[in-house]
Amino acid sequence: MSPTSSSSPAKRERRKEARPGELLEAALDLFVEKGFAATRVDEVAARAGVSKGTLFLYFPSKEELFKAVVRENIAGRFIEWNSEVETFEGSTAELLHYCYRVWWERVGSTKASGITKLMLSEAQNFPEITQFYQQEVILPGQQLIRRILQRGIDRGEFRAVPLDYAIYVVLAPMMFLMMWKHSLGACAQGALDIDPDRYLATQADVIAYGLATRPGSTGLSA
Amino acid sequence: MSPTSSSSPAKRERRKEARPGELLEAALDLFVEKGFAATRVDEVAARAGVSKGTLFLYFPSKEELFKAVVRENIAGRFIEWNSEVETFEGSTAELLHYCYRVWWERVGSTKASGITKLMLSEAQNFPEITQFYQQEVILPGQQLIRRILQRGIDRGEFRAVPLDYAIYVVLAPMMFLMMWKHSLGACAQGALDIDPDRYLATQADVIAYGLATRPGSTGLSA
Amino acid sequence: MSPTSSSSPAKRERRKEARPGELLEAALDLFVEKGFAATRVDEVAARAGVSKGTLFLYFPSKEELFKAVVRENIAGRFIEWNSEVETFEGSTAELLHYCYRVWWERVGSTKASGITKLMLSEAQNFPEITQFYQQEVILPGQQLIRRILQRGIDRGEFRAVPLDYAIYVVLAPMMFLMMWKHSLGACAQGALDIDPDRYLATQADVIAYGLATRPGSTGLSA
Amino acid sequence: MSPTSSSSPAKRERRKEARPGELLEAALDLFVEKGFAATRVDEVAARAGVSKGTLFLYFPSKEELFKAVVRENIAGRFIEWNSEVETFEGSTAELLHYCYRVWWERVGSTKASGITKLMLSEAQNFPEITQFYQQEVILPGQQLIRRILQRGIDRGEFRAVPLDYAIYVVLAPMMFLMMWKHSLGACAQGALDIDPDRYLATQADVIAYGLATRPGSTGLSA
DNA sequence: AATGAATGAGTATTCATTCAT
DNA sequence: AATGAATGAATACTCATTCAT
Numbered sequence: 007m008s009p010t011s012s013s014s015p016a017k018r019e020r021r022k023e024a025r026p027g028e029l030l031e032a033a034l035d036l037f038v039e040k041g042f043a044a045t046r047v048d049e050v051a052a053r054a055g056v057s058k059g060t061l062f063l064y065f066p067s068k069e070e071l072f073k074a075v076v077r078e079n080i081a082g083r084f085i086e087w088n089s090e091v092e093t094f095e096g097s098t099a100e101l102l103h104y105c106y107r108v109w110w111e112r113v114g115s116t117k118a119s120g121i122t123k124l125m126l127s128e129a130q131n132f133p134e135i136t137q138f139y140q141q142e143v144i145l146p147g148q149q150l151i152r153r154i155l156q157r158g159i160d161r162g163e164f165r166a167v168p169l170d171y172a173i174y175v176v177l178a179p180m181m182f183l184m185m186w187k188h189s190l191g192a193c194a195q196g197a198l199d200i201d202p203d204r205y206l207a208t209q210a211d212v213i214a215y216g217l218a219t220r221p222g223s224t225g226l227s228a
Numbered sequence: 229m230s231p232t233s234s235s236s237p238a239k240r241e242r243r244k245e246a247r248p249g250e251l252l253e254a255a256l257d258l259f260v261e262k263g264f265a266a267t268r269v270d271e272v273a274a275r276a277g278v279s280k281g282t283l284f285l286y287f288p289s290k291e292e293l294f295k296a297v298v299r300e301n302i303a304g305r306f307i308e309w310n311s312e313v314e315t316f317e318g319s320t321a322e323l324l325h326y327c328y329r330v331w332w333e334r335v336g337s338t339k340a341s342g343i344t345k346l347m348l349s350e351a352q353n354f355p356e357i358t359q360f361y362q363q364e365v366i367l368p369g370q371q372l373i374r375r376i377l378q379r380g381i382d383r384g385e386f387r388a389v390p391l392d393y394a395i396y397v398v399l400a401p402m403m404f405l406m407m408w409k410h411s412l413g414a415c416a417q418g419a420l421d422i423d424p425d426r427y428l429a430t431q432a433d434v435i436a437y438g439l440a441t442r443p444g445s446t447g448l449s450a
Numbered sequence: 451m452s453p454t455s456s457s458s459p460a461k462r463e464r465r466k467e468a469r470p471g472e473l474l475e476a477a478l479d480l481f482v483e484k485g486f487a488a489t490r491v492d493e494v495a496a497r498a499g500v501s502k503g504t505l506f507l508y509f510p511s512k513e514e515l516f517k518a519v520v521r522e523n524i525a526g527r528f529i530e531w532n533s534e535v536e537t538f539e540g541s542t543a544e545l546l547h548y549c550y551r552v553w554w555e556r557v558g559s560t561k562a563s564g565i566t567k568l569m570l571s572e573a574q575n576f577p578e579i580t581q582f583y584q585q586e587v588i589l590p591g592q593q594l595i596r597r598i599l600q601r602g603i604d605r606g607e608f609r610a611v612p613l614d615y616a617i618y619v620v621l622a623p624m625m626f627l628m629m630w631k632h633s634l635g636a637c638a639q640g641a642l643d644i645d646p647d648r649y650l651a652t653q654a655d656v657i658a659y660g661l662a663t664r665p666g667s668t669g670l671s672a
Numbered sequence: 673m674s675p676t677s678s679s680s681p682a683k684r685e686r687r688k689e690a691r692p693g694e695l696l697e698a699a700l701d702l703f704v705e706k707g708f709a710a711t712r713v714d715e716v717a718a719r720a721g722v723s724k725g726t727l728f729l730y731f732p733s734k735e736e737l738f739k740a741v742v743r744e745n746i747a748g749r750f751i752e753w754n755s756e757v758e759t760f761e762g763s764t765a766e767l768l769h770y771c772y773r774v775w776w777e778r779v780g781s782t783k784a785s786g787i788t789k790l791m792l793s794e795a796q797n798f799p800e801i802t803q804f805y806q807q808e809v810i811l812p813g814q815q816l817i818r819r820i821l822q823r824g825i826d827r828g829e830f831r832a833v834p835l836d837y838a839i840y841v842v843l844a845p846m847m848f849l850m851m852w853k854h855s856l857g858a859c860a861q862g863a864l865d866i867d868p869d870r871y872l873a874t875q876a877d878v879i880a881y882g883l884a885t886r887p888g889s890t891g892l893s894a
Numbered sequence: 895a896a897t898g899a900a901t902g903a904g905t906a907t908t909c910a911t912t913c914a915t
Numbered sequence: 916a917a918t919g920a921a922t923g924a925a926t927a928c929t930c931a932t933t934c935a936t
Contacts, residue, residue: 025916039352040352040353041263041349041350041352041353043263043264043265043266044265044353046908046909046910047909047911048910056917056918057917057918058911058918058919059913059917059918059919060916060917060918062910062911062912063916063917066911067910067911068911123348125411126345126348126349126408126411126412127348127349127350127411128263128349129411129415130261130262130263130410130414130415131262131263131266133415136411136412136415137415139412140412140415140420144412144420167430167433167434168426168430171422171423171426171427171429171431172430172434174401174404174422174427174430174431175430175431175434177404178400178404179396179400179404181400181404181407181408182396182399182400182404183400185348185403185407186348186403188352189347189348189351189352190347190348190358190361190362190366192351193351193352193355193359193362198362200393201393204390204393205393205396208390208393208394208396208397209396209397209400211389211438212389212394212397212434212435212438212439213434213438214438215437216433216434216435216438216439220442244899244900247899268925268926268927269926269927269928270926278900279900279901279902280901280902280928281900281901281902281928281929281930282899282900282901284927284928284929285899285900288928289927289928290926290928469895483796484796485709485793485794486709487707487708487709487710488797490929490930491930491932492930492931500896500897501896501897501898502897502898502931502932503896503897503898503899503932503934504895504896504897506931506932507895507896510932511931511932512930512931567792569855570789570792570793570851570852570855571707571792571794571855572707572793573855573858573859574705574706574854574855574858574859575706575710577859580855580856580859583856584856584864588864611874611877612870612874615866615867615870615871615873615875616874616878618845618848618866618871618874618875619845619874619875619878621848622844622845622848622875623840623841623848625844625848625851625852626840626843626844626845626847626848629792629847629851630792630847632796633791633792633793633796633802634791634792634795634802634805634806636795636796637795637799637802637803637806642806644837644840645837648834649837649840652833652834652837652838652840652841653840653841653844655882656833656838656841656878656882656883657878657882659881659882659883660877660878660879660880660881660882660883661878661881661882664886691920712905712906713906713907714905722921722922723922723923724906724907724922725907725909725921725923726920726921728907728908729920729921733906733907734905734906734907897934897935897936898934898935898936899933899934899935899936900932900933900935901930901931901932901933901934902929902930902931902932903930904928904930904931905927905928905929906928906929907925907926907927907928908924908926908927909924909925910922910923910924911921911924912920912921913918913919913922914918914919914920915917915919915920
């Protein structure tokens with residue numbers, strides 16, 4: 007055993023610990039791109055730079071790998087965001103614009119957005135993980151949006167729209183953008199290409215304007 | 229109706245002509261429910277009441293069956309709609325509400341909506357059919373929406389928003405509803421259940437209001 | 451029923467009776483070209499201008515069709531030939547040349563030669579029909595050749611070679627030519643193309659010369 | 673032999689390297705016995721003592737397995753033979769006998785002879801591999817025979833026969849024997865049984881004699 | 895007699911999963 | 916821990932054969 011060959015044991019150690027993460031990353035990419043069924047575990051392993059056997063060392067099955075990918079990428083960012091919303095100073099219209107922008111930076115533009123595509127695409131085949139996703143992502147997300155809208159109403163900026171459905175006015179554009187980006191948008195031939203910033207700005211503009219009370223209005227419309 | 233005229237064209241004959249349709253219907257159901265890969269051709273055949281061999285008599289492969297399902301369910305409804313939009317009398321806000329309602333009746337609430345879910349889920353795996361879908365559905369749909377918005381602007385009802393992005397303000401809520409309905413919505417646990425009518429009414433309301441010129445406004449905002 | 455439509459019932463009648471023959475002909479072509487397994491009954495039917503169902507009206511199975519093809523094309527031409535050999539006037543070397551030439555005309559160059567290719571190719575899969583082929587073709591053929599050689603020996607023209615193996619000296623070139631013609635020869639790229647007349651003439655020449663007694667020889671060599 | 677040196681390279685490892693060979697051997701047997709189509713890949717795998725999946729680990733398809741079988745069994749034996757012919761001492765008639773004998777030992781009597789049967793039977797269905805076979809086997813073989821005949825002519829032993837067709841005088845008996853052995857001969861009922869040695873001896877005898885110049889002959893006959 | 899729609903047993907091939915090394 | 920050879924259950928697709936018309 008030559009002394010040179012034993013160099014950098016740290017690197018090896020680090021890689022070893024990084025294995026699951028590398029696998030999850032590779033799996034996320036491929037699941038998002040091709041769907042659950044069309045993704046081969048060999049491919050995931052290959053992209054992560056390990057053998058197929060190694061993958062099963064860390065994840066007992068392809069399904070568990072899928073679940074792990076989803077769980078891993080559903081970080082509970084909502085606590086942080088909730089406090090940001092609480093402390094935000096400025097109009098609620100501005101808050102909405104801000105949230106869209108921040109969401110795009112932290113989620114929409116990242117691989118995490120692929121998870122939404124995955125979930126919506128595969129929900130039917132994975133009821134268990136779908137349930138989990140609802141609890142961890144959808145419901146907190148809806149709560150956050152609801153809080154924003156409530157803030158607008160409370161401050162007399164927004165009309166007293168029915169919140170249960172108004173949340174979807176805010177949510178739909180985000181979900182749509184994520185789906186689009188990972189499906190048709192990925193095959194974009196010019197016409198279908200969407201610039202996220204302009205897209206979100208336009209959506210926020212129309213929505214904020216559409217929710218806004220009017221000068222002279224009581225802020226208590228239908 | 230004379231008994232000798234044998235108005236029924238022989239059971240076998242009639243079935244033969246009905247076969248492709250029956251198969252497409254069964255395939256639509258299953259593809260939407262389980263996705264492309266998870267759908268077995270035997271199952272499609274069984275649901276259509278024929279044997280596996282018969283399916284391949286009408287469709288040379290599972291992939292061609294998929295393509296046929298997509299094609300079948302996007303018959304050029306746009307021509308009809310275009311003329312409806314041209315002749316509509318009333319405010320553009322009303323037109324928007326009307327379109328959402330009609331779209332739901334004719335597409336959103338039907339199995340055809342499953343096609344969109346399918347396409348968004350499987351787009352990457354079927355570039356050819358995705359291309360076809362863009363040409364036949366997405367682009368005509370965008371044109372129609374663009375026409376509606378233009379009408380509002382021309383009549384001084386809507387602000388001169390940038391159409392290229394405003395169309396998504398109208399489109400996103402529809403796409404979202406279809407995806408939702410066929411994914412999370414199908415596993416709905418109360419909290420996630422969406423009433424389409426209220427959903428669409430709220431969306432149309434906010435959007436129309438958000439696009440509207442204001443009393444005293446020039447109708448030429450950014 | 452217009453009188454013109456009932457024209458030429460004879461033609462129809464004739465065709466009806468010709469069906470099995472047309473099917474056998476088509477089957478022969480295809481079996482020879484592609485082998486038993488690779489030939490589809492649809493193709494046979496199509497080439498014969500009838501439906502697949504009709505084929506099974508005349509032949510209870512693909513195997514039976516195969517057997518019928520073989521049987522049909524193994525006409526007992528040997529009686530005729532035997533008498534020709536008996537009455538032939540001229541040297542036995544000339545008789546050999548004559549036989550090769552006649553064989554080529556009547557068998558080698560016709561579709562019947564395909565049967566040999568078929569039999570040799572498929573013998574293992576059809577023991578029953580192979581047995582039949584041996585009785586009807588191989589043995590009579592060997593007898594005929596034996597008679598020719600015996601004639602040469604009897605007349606002092608040929609050496610007294612061991613007949614049991616000398617027959618193959620005459621047989622091998624014919625069998626080889628048939629196989630070649632229907633296999634490699636059919637994909638011929640120039641180098642492999644064989645002109646049957648020159649081929650057979652050369653073979654007959656060498657064989658006759660090789661069997662011939664020499665001047666001063668006793669005609670009774672090993 | 674120290675116990676720690678573990679000279680046996682681990683059972684699994686050794687088997688792995690042997691796999692392709694075992695599979696090719698099993699495939700050769702079965703292809704020759706039953707033809708390409710009638711051979712099931714499961715059977716090949718079973719005979720090689722592995723599972724169906726393993727076969728596809730080494731050969732991407734049944735067709736590629738077939739090609740590999742052909743390639744494997746036609747290793748360039750011709751180089752060796754060519755030099756043997758060059759250095760042979762003795763008459764060309766003796767050389768012919770010698771070649772027939774050696775050919776039988778090294779090819780005719782081995783499984784390799786089955787390849788020729790295979791090729792002639794399946795040529796039409798595998799144009800690509802047929803092409804390969806022509807280049808690698810047929811043409812070199814013809815060259816070798818041509819060289820032998822040329823030797824006889826050059827040494828004044830053989831008549832100046834047209835080589836392009838005389839080669840078939842030598843080739844046909846070999847091809848015939850291989851075909852016979854693997855078809856009718858395999859179902860031999862006594863009458864059709866051929867003793868290769870006597871068969872080849874007779875052929876060589878007649879051919880050599882038939883090609884020979886005669887005492888007093890010029891060696892330049894047509 | 896003729897058709898051709900329907901069948902379903904049969905086969906090549908794939909791929910998640912196992913396990914000896 | 917890591918490998919990668921081996922597995923075999925699962926599945927799309929074929930094609931000889933049947934049979935109602």
